[in-house]
Amino acid sequence: MPKYLARRLGQSLLTVFLTLTTVFLLVRLAPGDPAAAYAGPTATTADLARIRGEFGLDQPLIQQYGIFLRDLLTGNLGTSYSFRAPALDVVLDRMPYTITLAVAAIAVTAVVAVPLGVWMARRADSKRELGANVLTITGQSMPDFWTGVMLLTVFAVLLPVLPASGFTSWSGLVLPTVTVAILQLALISRLVRREMTTALNSPYITVARSRGFSERALTWRYALGNSGVPLITAIGTRFAALLNGVVVVEVVFGWPGVGSLVVRALETRDYPLIQATVLVTATLAILVQLLVDLAYPLLDPRVRLGKAA
């Protein structure tokens, strides 16, 4: 177990490192000049050269990379050009908002999707289930930015019951959460339906039914108990994806999370900020995946860490 954990952490570190390096190279190869974005349209060539020197962008790429690595070891990710503050701090300041939205969305999704999926599995192939099926497919098919704009228009503009943008009070969380949850709901409920259908058709369910168990006990105790691993995997993966920033939804709702931060950082070619965002979100996402993996043996006694994939 400690050996497995060490190996997994090592792999994760390598993944984060390679990702960071890729991003480091990509941003510098991309057209666009951070100095120009920083200095504004009135800057002279001399100004730009001075700013480049200040940012260390006048040095050869390999030297910049060396400095980046050296600073990385000391936990220094450079200073954000546009915020003029340590990039890591800027990202960490935004992180609570992204985490709040991700947790709220995943919680709403789980609370609705699991019972819905179970219901669909038990009523499999009935007309009502077909209706629910088509409805979830529809939810999955709407572009999330469009859903967001529509919800905004209805609930913040036409019937102004909820705030339109930003995070001023907890009610500001409702619309972004619903927007994210609609898409996740479809994915998770369909997965629950598939897993539960398989479980409910397993021999052990038929045998348990022969012992006189009620359908309710069969469904919730035995079938759902056996769907634990795929269910937690799916929810964990979705959660990790949400932590990477729900870019589109954050932009639509002006949500001050890392998703909208990324868009701004890309626009202003804020290299340190882009790198810091990637580092933080990738690390978090990998941590969540690791936690999910560690939960497997608790959900299924046959799984032993490090033995089977």
Added chain:
Amino acid sequence: MTTALRSAASSGAPSAGSGGRPSAVTARDLARATATRQRRGARFKLWAGTVCTALVVLPVALARVLPLPGADAQDLSERRLPPLSDGHLFGTDQLGRDLLSRVLHGGQVSLTVGILAVLVSGVIGIAAGAAAGFFGGWADTVVSRLLEAQLALPLLMMLLLVVALFGPSVTVITCVIAVAQWPEVARLTRSLVLVEREKPYVAAARVLGLRGWSVLGRHVIPNVVRPASLVVLLLLAQAVLLESALSFLGAGPQRPFATWGRIISDGQDYITTSWWLVTLPGLVIALLVVGVNLIGDGLRDRTRTARLPRGVRAPRTSRGARAGKGV
């Protein structure tokens, strides 16, 4: 098993002695049977999906032929006309351009990007997944690591970055979406090939002296392409959504026409006064994606129901064959 049961049914009814016991199956039983319902559900999904898809794809394909104003023809005297006003079924936008024409012409770009992206990701995914599954070893390690790494990456952000790097041309966006989607095809192909590899004909082909690559290319891949292609429709739906999201964030193709996401993004500022500028293009996207998803789902259901129904015994030939049966 089916044959055994079929023969039971056929020889059962009219043969010896008992003089043909009447069937107790009523029309109501038949209508309520799982097999009937599954078939009905799959048929409904296919039918509804085809209608939804055709409602979008046909007009988009015929955009040039239809009697519509040009997609970029501005008329500042006819700005933001509501839908159904003279000659403008979807109304006009803030520059007086016909919205329907813009949506249809933009749709040509959106659909082209989607279809090309799925083709590219299909080729990459099948090649990588097949190599990983067939050869194992380091090929498998590399592909599996890549699949894993992509799970951990902030996907949309990387896509935005690449588009910023190479510019928002149709080619770049197609490749970017393909890169986002190949893991799904690769993962499926890999698992299919892992099963296929163990079949006797592969060993036979090897004994005959065929080399690994030619066994894979000539025998294994043709056998997995069909099941793998089932995900293609679902990927097409995702590709259309992904392209519209990129366009919404300003990283979509600009030429020859603004795509759906861009049209919605442009209309966002006028949402309170001109609801149609956002609502209608969004509905068109949703209609297409619902249609494609329904067709994909229906096709999958149909292959599922073609198998033996649950609860009927599988033949006692192998342990594997027993996995899916009811008791």
Added chain:
Amino acid sequence: MATDVSPLDGVPLLDVENLQIELITAHGVIRAVDGVSFTVGEGETVTLIGESGSGKSTTAMGVLRLLPEGLAVLSGSVRIAGRDVVADPRAARALRGRTVSLIPQDPMTALSPVHTIGRQLGDALRLRHPGLSRAETRERGTELLAQVHVPRPETRWKAYPHQFSGGMLQRVLIAVALAAEPRLLIADEPTSALDATVQAGVLDLLMELQEVEGIGMLMITHDLGVARVVSDRIHVMKEGRFVESGPAGTIVDRPAEPYTRALLAAVPRLGAWDEDGLTGAVAR
């Protein structure tokens, strides 16, 4: 064991009459069971034998009403302790886990893999005796496990199914079936997934239990060797019908039908050692 139910005055424990089971599949309606009639009395073992696909397991599942409702259409009558489960599916639900228990075919897949043996056996016990405390449940369960010769049962209470061998799992499943204190056991190929040596032990156990408890048993098998050892009566099934019925000795020693003779001929092919091991174990 089943002392809380009044004895049946002359009514057989299981009375199947003209049972017909039709399966509605994607390929049309299949008649899996075509009008079979048989009875099982207290302390009696009746065997349905036939090759796979002959409808014998479908009969067993139909008797318990365990076939999916959207798949199977039953007609005729099946009376368990006098109650017709074909006419009234609710009766089947009330009888399952009380009057009648099932011993399933493949022990490896018949228990939930993520719940402990103790949990599953305990659930079955509490279903029959809702008032049992946790300690009492464990005590009764351990006794049951000992009764089916699971070695050191007190240490296995918290174990999971994958930690048992196939033969041990089948013993655990028999213990779970006995937790219901049934009067009728339906054993659906209880030994076909097991090794030959383990088979003998499980059959031995079933016969021992039957002798002690006086349970009626409906045995499903494709193995005439098994059928001869355990049965009072044998029904030979082919394509959903009985082609030959009679006392075990008669069917095995003087089969009238070519189909039965073919089944008999198949036994030595499976290996004489198999036979010897089996009879030896039963005689032990």
